[in-house]
Amino acid sequence: MRPLGSPAGSPPPVGPYSPGILAGGWLYLSGQIALQEDGTIVPGGMREEARLIFSRLKEMLSQARATPSHVVKLTLYLTDMEGFQGVNEACAAFFSPPYPARVTVGVKELPRGASLEVDVVAYLGEDSH
Template identity: 40%
Template sequence: MGEAIFTSKAPAAIGPYSQAIKAGDFIYVSGQIPLDPSTGEVVQGIEKQTEQVLQNLKAILDEAGATFREVVKFTIYLKSMDDFATVNEIYGSYLAEPYPARATVEVSRLPKDVLVEMDVVCYQK
């Protein structure tokens, strides 16, 4: 398998999975939803939810000794594509060129009925 990554600065897993797994030169970060790790509550509104998801991802990457610059793949799950422009703008503020590969999909439902979820794959040499 690989080495499990855990930080209390991001929400604990709400099921039988790890926040992230380091396998060789890759770090696979599980989908993050907009739970505030200090309260366990979902933050409200698409802007705040997007920021919280990215902060949760950043905290896990920090724990693994990685940054967004090493992310090679993002997957973004949206409750509504109507939120795409807002999420895209906030997402872009966390990244620099060359940007990672990305897929963005609209889904019918996300855990805890949140508006956005993201996962990443990171490569470290």
Template identity: 40%
Template sequence: MEFLNSGKVLPAGLPFSEAVRIGDLFYLSGQMGIVPGTTRLVPGGIREEARQTLMNMRITLEAHGLSLRHVAKCTIFLADISEWQAFNEVYKDFFQAPYPARSALGANGLALGGRVEVECVAVFSP
């Protein structure tokens, strides 16, 4: 098991690893719409936070030799499940068919007062 921190998105000092690699599986901690290197959310609501969240995911995956094409499963946490469709519109700018497996759920509050958080599992493949 390998605990990974690239320092490209998450600020130092948080009490978790940005990812853990176990063999060919890559578990990415939840990503949010933060300005890289800070815990400050981007302004603009669900669409802008979703865009930054997925950009942060892509940056972190690429830092470890992966891309969004390697993602097998995403879990989406929304502060307001009624924003599911708005999130999907942004999501389709980052993922194309065939899409990863996915779950989405409404949460009673997210860290930093965010609108969205996304975690994923990716697979290292030749």
């Protein structure tokens, strides 16, 4: 297993976890929220949160020599389903067909007052250990 570091411009993890782990051709990225360097959520609502999150996910994928096309599973956690359309737009801008499998979960709250959290599973292939 190989851990990945935090994306540039984000604070370090606030708990005992790795931002990402590469294991046996699979990449598991921990849930990302739109934290700025000062530890606050990016202003502008769920659409802006999604833009920052997907930018950071792209950077983390790059650390593992991967691209969004390697993502096979995406989980979205939303505190307000009214923001679903903006998140869908961010997903459409980030991914291209064939799109990854996806789960969307409505939750009561997220850390630091975030309205969106996203985690990713990517397959990099057998030669990526």
